[in-house]
Amino acid sequence: MINTYDIKIKQFSVFRTGNENSKDIILIIGSCRSVPYLNYLNKLVGHSHLIYFIDPFNYNWDENDKFCDMEAVINSLENDQNLLNIFKSTKIFIHEFYANFGLFNCSKLSNKNIYQFGMNPEIDICIPNFHDIFILDGDFENLDANYRLQDDKVKYIQDNAEKNLNKFYMNCFKSSFPEFAKYFKDNWLNIRLFCSFNHISKNYTFKIFELMNEKFLKFDVNLSSVKDIDMYSNTETKLTDIDYLAFKYNWDEKK
Numbered sequence: 650m651i652n653t654y655d656i657k658i659k660q661f662s663v664f665r666t667g668n669e670n671s672k673d674i675i676l677i678i679g680s681c682r683s684v685p686y687l688n689y690l691n692k693l694v695g696h697s698h699l700i701y702f703i704d705p706f707n708y709n710w711d712e713n714d715k716f717c718d719m720e721a722v723i724n725s726l727e728n729d730q731n732l733l734n735i736f737k738s739t740k741i742f743i744h745e746f747y748a749n750f751g752l753f754n755c756s757k758l759s760n761k762n763i764y765q766f767g768m769n770p771e772i773d774i775c776i777p778n779f780h781d782i783f784i785l786d787g788d789f790e791n792l793d794a795n796y797r798l799q800d801d802k803v804k805y806i807q808d809n810a811e812k813n814l815n816k817f818y819m820n821c822f823k824s825s826f827p828e829f830a831k832y833f834k835d836n837w838l839n840i841r842l843f844c845s846f847n848h849i850s851k852n853y854t855f856k857i858f859e860l861m862n863e864k865f866l867k868f869d870v871n872l873s874s875v876k877d878i879d880m881y882s883n884t885e886t887k888l889t890d891i892d893y894l895a896f897k898y899n900w901d902e903k904k
Contacts, residue, residue, distance in 0.1 A: 650878065651688055653681045653704070660707045663735060667695035675700045676735060676770075678744040678753055678763075682779060682847075685854040686743060686861075688878050693870040701735055705750040723751040727766065737767035741866070743774045746823060772865050776857060777824040779849045782817050784810045786895070787886040788846040806895040826860050839899045845886040851879040 656664040666687070667675075675698050677687055687702050694700075708726075711717045726732055744755045754762040755775065783789055786806060789796040799805045814834075821830035833842060833853075842853040855876050862868055888898055 650880065651684065651691060651702075652880070653684060656684065656687075656702050656704055657707050657710075660703070660710075661712050663732060664702045665699060666691050666702075667698050667700040669699060671697060671699040672738070673698045673740055674735070674738050675741040675743065676739040677702045678705065678742075678747065678755065679776065680704055680706060680745060680778075680780070682849055682854075683743070683745060683776060685851070685878060685880055686776070686858060688880070689854075689858050689875045692875050692878075693872075694868055698741075701739075703753070705747060705753040720751065723753065727752055733767055736763060737769070739768060739770050741772045741774070742768060742770035743776065743861075745776050745778045746820070773825075774861060774865050775824045777817070777821040777826055777829055779817060779820075779843060779847070779853070781846060782813045782843065783846045784813060784843070785845070785886045786889045786891040792846070802891055803894045806891065810895070825865070826857060829857065829860065832856065838896055841885070841900045841902070844881045844884045848881045848884050850881065850885075851877065 651666065659665070667690075675690060675694075677683055677690075677700070679686075679702075681704070683704075684702070687700065690698070690700055705723070706719075708722045709716060709719045711722070747753050747755045748759050751761050752763055752766045756762060757764055783793065784806070786802070789802075789806060789809075796802065796805055814837075818830040818834065821827055821833070836842065840852050841850050842856075843849050855872075858875070859872060862870075862872065888900065888902060892898060
């Protein structure tokens with residue numbers, strides 16, 4: 650299974666997998682939350698497609714893994730012919746929403762964006778991003794200093810989780826999968842769709858991938874063969890008594 654380290658060490662040459670001779674090129678630009686889609690695609694169509702992956706955040710480190718000026722590095726990539734050739738040859742572009750990463754910006758409203766640097770894919774897919782969506786007691790406890798001061802932690806979770814979920818639903822509406830907002834809303838208490846405030850589960854990524862293939866990719870493949878790929882199962886924030894008081898979880902997990 651391809652992991653985030655594999656991608657990071659190939660950042661400046663651009664991580665690639667699949668069929669090196671293929672002209673059917675897929676480019677994924679995303680965070681660690683997009684790596685499951687890379688694994689799905691590599692297993693299902695890696696024999697027929699060449700697949701690239703870029704995590705723009707990795708440009709915070711140089712080729713010697715030393716922290717650097719990310720903005721300056723990204724600006725320098727505007728003349729990187731390898732990168733520009735990848736953009737120009739991409740047929741399927743799968744990405745999260747970026748607006749603050751220079752030429753990697755995926756919003757055409759950004760003053761600088763990837764479409765100005767040759768990106769003109771046949772298929773353009775935006776994935777809804779689950780980022781800083783605090784819902785669980787353990788995540789609040791570890792990362793929210795204000796939470797630790799609360800007398801009524803249950804109400805604090807309820808109030809803030811509602812705000813965070815609404816933010817996520819808006820992310821869905823801005824993506825290629827607005828229908829996922831309703832799916833998430835209808836199912837998040839019965840199925841673990843997220844591991845933590847920043848990581849999603851296989852239940853989330855596989856559902857998105859099903860929708861992706863149904864709506865856009867239309868690959869004639871056996872999706873069930875990748876259903877159990879699970880990158881982040883060991884990152885799960887466990888439910889606590891406070892979580893059960895805040896919401897009626899019906900996840901198949903022990904407290």
